[in-house]
Amino acid sequence: MEEITLVWLKRDLRLRDHAPLKGAIERGLPILLVYVAEPSLLQADQSDNRHWRFVWEGLCDLNQSLAPVGTKVLTLYSEVLAALQTIQRHVRIRYLYSHQETGIRLTYERDKAVTVYCREQGISWCEWPQQGVQRGRKNRSGWSEQWDTFMNQPLEDPDWKRATFLNPDRLDFLRDLFWQQPPAPNPAGMQQGGEKKAQRYLRSFLEGRVRDYSRHISKPEASRRSCSRLSPYLAWGNLSVRQVFQATETLRKSGVHAGQIRNFQSRLRWHCHFIQKFEMEPRMELAPINTGFSDYGYDKNPVLLEAWKQGTTGLPLVDACMRCLTATGYLNFRMRAMLVSFLTHQLNLDWREGAAHLARLFLDFEPGIHYPQLQMQAGVTGINQVRIYNPIKQSREQDPEGLFIKKWVPELADIPFPHFHEPWKMSPIEQQFYRFKPGETYPLPVVDPELASKKARDAIWKAQSLPQVKADAKRILAKHTLAKRWR
Ligand SMILES: Cc1cc2nc3c(=O)[nH]c(=O)nc-3n(C[C@H](O)[C@H](O)[C@H](O)COP(=O)(O)OP(=O)(O)OC[C@H]3O[C@@H](n4cnc5c(N)ncnc54)[C@H](O)[C@@H]3O)c2cc1C
Structure with missing residues (x-):
């Protein structure tokens, strides 16, 4: 049976600076480029159509670029093991080349199963790091220096002139697995995928x-x-x-x-x-990195949670951010931090209750940034200074003229400065003048942000001084902190 190198594309949909592609070409066997859209991943809590449309666009772009070298990415809709098993029945996968993935539990478990399968089948699976992330580390000693070295190394650009590919006509046996149905197009305001x-x-x-x-x-x-x-x-x-x-x-x-x-x-x-x-520390997907925060006294309040998710909290900047994110998939760092701060501090809801919702909305969902950032903003690491953002202060400072608020909360479009920052504070005469009915035109605030912030500050500071929080903070510092140079 013909032997091939299978290049498994994951979160690396590009043709340049691609070590697995470069390695496959140097290996000299015919290459098969495969992307597998996994139903289990497409249906994961963190997944949204917007992600898969972006991926689809990236794949279309790759196929356009690959046309001159006479190949394309074989795009399958299947679980990975089933796809490998089917391919393996028709050609012999000698090498499996891919980038390392720092993903959610689901992809971690899938990779473990692939490791076992490769071992059983005699497939040699090589994984390359794709960013300055180093596998198998116990602490950060020398991490920063290694990051510098990695970033300054020459790009791993494949030498396409030397590449040979498995004849695509031989792939008809996979027809039933083709990813045929493109995900629905994303709204116009969302970025499109592709190299x-x-x-x-x-x-x-x-x-x-x-x-x-x-x-x-x-x-x-x-x-x-x-x-x-x-x-x-x-x-x-x-x-x-x-x-x-x-x-x-x-x-x-x-x-x-x-x-x-x-x-x-x-x-x-x-x-x-x-x-x-x-x-x-991948358990951060499911639990606070600092074990002292495992039983932090969050409330359960589905009504407040829904108001946060829908952008109807009555706090204009919070609502504008959530609605903008829903429509466009993007928000800058400070506003993401404020959304999490509002959820976890002012509303006192568990960061885990908002984690999947935000993951679905962020077009750039990257598990390795998402979960540590969520925990940092929620103040459950025990090592970072806790920042409780006051959404009204943020509104006055970051959107003083209300351009952003008025764009995303049209209920406030006709309310002049400074009332759109705190519309509930308008006098009855002003309300009448601007035809604004608090609680009808736009919701009343679900919490008093000042009072809620004070309560949150007291609670989190009390928690910071718990012996278990302090003890685990020491462990976290020893394991995860870096040289001062770039902090
Ligand atoms: C709760 C929360 C969740 C987040 N989730 C994600 C996520 O899933 N994916 C993601 O890419 N970013 C995430 N971020 C980080 C940050 O908000 C975004 O990377 C940034 O806003 C993206 O915009 P940009 O590309 O224009 O950033 P730029 O400011 O232009 O930065 C360039 C790149 O640097 C990286 N970067 C920037 N800021 C940060 C940061 N604070 N931490 C880590 N990397 C950073 C990103 O890769 C970014 O694309 C999150 C932040 C918070 C507070």
Whole structure:
């Protein structure tokens, strides 16, 4: 039976800086490129159509680019083991090449099953790191230096001239497994997937948008232009962190926007830092990293939770953020942090109750960033300074003219400054003048943010001083902290 190298594409949908592709070409056997859309993953709590549409667009883009070399990505709708078993009945998979994945429990369990299958079948499975995340680490000693080395190494660009592919005509036996049904198109305001789109975002950022990066980073409206917007492309692998890092290095060394670039580069490092944390402690998907917070006294309140999810809390900036995220899949860092702060501190609801909802809405859902960030903003790590964002203060500071609020909460479109920040405080005469009925035109706030923040602050500070929280904080510091240089 013909022997092949199967390149299993996962969250790495690009043709450049791709070590498994490069390795497969160097191996010399005919190559089969496969992407498997797994029903179990498509139906996971964290999954949304928007993700799979983005992936689909990325695959279409790859196939366009691959046409000149006479191949395409075989795109299957199947569980991975079933797909491998079917392929293996018709050709012999000698090598399985892929990137390492720091994923949710479901993909971790799937990878364990694939390991067993490969061992039984004599398939040699090689996995390459795809960012500065290092597998098997016990602590962070030397992590930062290794990250620097990795980011400065030459890109792993495949030599396509040497590639040979399994003849696609031989794949008819897989017809029943083809992923035939494209996910429904995403709304117009959502970013589209694909390596070419990713390159365009990178170029437009470095050629101009970067200018106001630091100044606009926390502003919900201006950040949409001045931040890179590369996150979905990095999360689904249309770009590697190394490609982005090296592109920014060229600019930094030329001295153009050097300060902005340094600020941006520190985020690229954070990207890998958080994924490293999750790689070393994947139970963070389901439980607080600090075991002292396991029994933190959260409330159960489905009505409040639903108001948060629907963007009907009566706090204008909170609602604008949630509605914008639902419609566009994107929100800047500060507003994401505020949404989690509001959920966990002011509403006193468990971060786990909002985790899957936000994962579904973030077009850039990256488990290794998502869960550690959620826990950090919820204040359950015991090692980070707890920030409780006051949504009214944020509203006044980050959206002073209400451009963002009025766009996403049209009920407030005609309410002038400064009332749209706290519409419930309008006098009866003002309410009549602006035809605004509190609780009817727009909900009354579900909590008093000042009072709720004070209560949350007291509770979380009390928890921080619990012996178990302190003891586990020491363990976390020893395992996960880095050199001061980049903090
Ligand atoms: C609760 C919460 C959940 C989050 N979940 C995700 C997620 O699932 N996927 C995701 O990519 N980011 C997540 N972030 C981090 C951050 O908000 C986004 O990376 C950023 O807003 C993306 O916009 P950008 O690409 O324009 O960022 P830029 O500011 O242009 O940054 C460039 C890249 O650096 C990385 N980055 C930036 N900020 C951070 C950060 N604080 N931590 C880690 N990496 C960062 C991202 O890869 C980003 O694309 C989360 C933040 C919070 C508070």
